Amino acid sequence: MVTLAAADARAHGAPVAAEQEDLPAEGSFSLRDVSVAYGRDRVIEGVSMDIPPHAVTALIGPSGCGKSTLLRCLNRMNDELGNVRVGGHITLDGQDITGKAIDPVDLRMRVGQVFQRPNPFPMTIFDNVVYGPRTQGIRGRDELQALVEESLRSAALWEEVKKSLKKHAFELSGGQQQRLCIARALATKPEVILMDEPASALDPISTQQIEDTIASLKDDVTIVIVTHNMQQAARISDRTAFMLRESLEEPAHLIEVGETRKMFTNPDDARTESYITGRFG
Amino acid sequence: MMTPSRRRKARIAETTARMLLGSMALIVVGIALFVVGYIVYRGAGALDWQFLTDVPRNRGREGGIFPVVIGTVWVVGGTAAFALPVGILAGVYLSEYAPKGFATRAVRLAITNMAGVPSIVYGLFGLAAFVLLAGIGRSILAAALTLACMTLPVVITATEEALRQIPQDLRQASLALGATKFRMIRTVVLPAAAPGIITGSILGLARAAGETAPILFTGAVFQMRRIPDSPLSQFMALPYHIYTQVTSVPEWNPDLVWGTALVLVGGVSLVSVAAATWRAFQRRKIAW
């Protein structure tokens, strides 16, 4: 309940910096025996792991092993797909977020998402950023203005667009659009941001900028990122989880999760090592 | 390997087919050009300011078509007032909310089928349902309701089509920000789909403006002294005016009738072209 109230207060822009100190780990997930099936196709099974707050956790694994699927469990986006069944328990800051325990709409204000392809809404930069806050009912012009600046600054886009907030978002470059999407996700003041291959559609320079942004966001939010780029995972994440679907008949499992440095230098599992060193996947 | 003679045969067949098919296309083009050219050629002479602002005199053999144009505008406006809200809501429901089952498929099939029902049958329906049963009487309102039923499938289809074009990840972005499905549709999906919906609807309305059969028994009159002043008054309309001139006025004045046809075709095409151009322009601006 404490967290809920805090999230509520933050959502309405009240100063919470002082409170933040005594809160128990904010934006931490705990997954217990999570499984997902699309219809009859069991995609992942038995995933148990903790995602610590204010850190970057990378999900890696070969294509089709269910990384995106697992990510979507964390903000209940799987609900939108129809024939999905999710089993096991997931808590966010100790609160159950599966089943009827929580309204997915409320959850998604606390857990933002950035997608693979930049997907700004067809409206101005300003309107994109304030979309979430407006959804939460924030209407005050000054308050929205402040949120826009703060979010765009955090996403390292402010300097580039501060003079053209009324420009259509589609006039930005791909990398700028993706940072706009990050700003858009930040504007609701989430505890967590999920990123599904956020840089895979971008050029190296834009990728670099996104990575820098992620590094600077760690202090404020928990980040869970899916990536196919091993160097990227090694560069930006604190912890790494490796998933693998060993055959199409079987669901994917979590093979190993731990400190990124350890995973990349001295993994416990031989399969992790071969994947990271590029022997398969 | 192809023998030379077979290859020659193939080439001859190719040329013949090309010419034959091309001539079919040419026939179509010829007909269309003839239609435009002929209407303009016969109608342009009558077109002047007086024609557009005067009332018909001497049973339409002289004077202008002002009340006729106004009547058509009224009816089409009324049609839009009914067909747009209902059609857009139905389209949104069908493409965003309706469960993907047999029932939805059946409804879709019914809607496409509605588009194929002859317009005279809509006229009968309008007469029985709106004029008589609902007691509205022959009026702009009854005619507009009748035409709205006819235009509905076009609006619904245009809405569904436009919504289908909106990328899935845009919807997901909105949901992931904590928007409810309704808010997502209202703030992201509908605005982005608006050009397609509006243009498709305008094309449907333009067609409704040219229909004669559905308004035959639901409110159009041959002649009236005043401009319609309420939705319950009867009205004159461009297509009906042409029809009655040709079939019921002995010694009808071809200049004025062709002028009326030119105004009708010109108006309808102008609006359609404007709508289509606007959509193309919007599409270029928002390329997914």
Added chain:
Amino acid sequence: MVILAAIALFLAINAIRALREAGLDTMLSGTLWYPTSDPGKFGMLPLVLGSLLVTGIALLVSIPVGVGAAVYISEFSRGAVKDVLKSIIEFMAAVPSVVYGLIGVAVLIPLVKDVFSLPSGLTALTGGLILGVMSIPTIVSISEDALHAVPMDLRQGSAALGNTRWQTTFKVTVPSAGSGIFAAMMLGLGRAIGETIAVLMLTGNAAVIPDSVFESVRTMTGTIAAEMGEVVQGGLHYSVLFTVGLVLFVITFGVNLAADLVLERQRKRWRR
């Protein structure tokens, strides 16, 4: 859906009196249509045959021209030419039927009269010709859609075997789109049989069973349009006209439903 059901319902309710007093089979098989004599004779056969004759003529015109033009547009033209051709088709579809009727009155009636040296140009042929023109856009655009839906790799596969463009079109593309083209013809038929104003202005409207295309005929649609204005509401004649509407509705409904089902099956086929 509701509206469709409502249309059927209203037609049926209003047709009940006629069905009860005159009987559907007597009406459908009756060869005499004298609605205003006393007692009225409501044999619909001349009207049904009139509609079929005019529609038949229309399809003889519009199917070859329409399908040919669609194949040309889809397979042999590209770029700006293709766009222009498609806009022209759209324009033709947007011209109101009363205007086609007017053109028929001004051009076709004298032409038919002179060419075949008839006493009058108001014939089934005249109506059928203009109706053919009017159903061309439907046939072209639906056929073109069907051809367009045929996957490109099918054509490339054929071309890679050394077939010319026409051979590919004739052996692969058109057969693949066959059911769609068939549906286009059905929809064209539905459009032609339901058309009212233009035929009313051109066919002369004599309610007799025609012997040749040079005679005047009266269609179902034309009958409703011409007579509904003069009948007593709720009377037998009124009710009979609703029965005509009901017959028309059932025919077009069947034709359109068949076409839609064919189209839907075809769409499924190419969706992978």
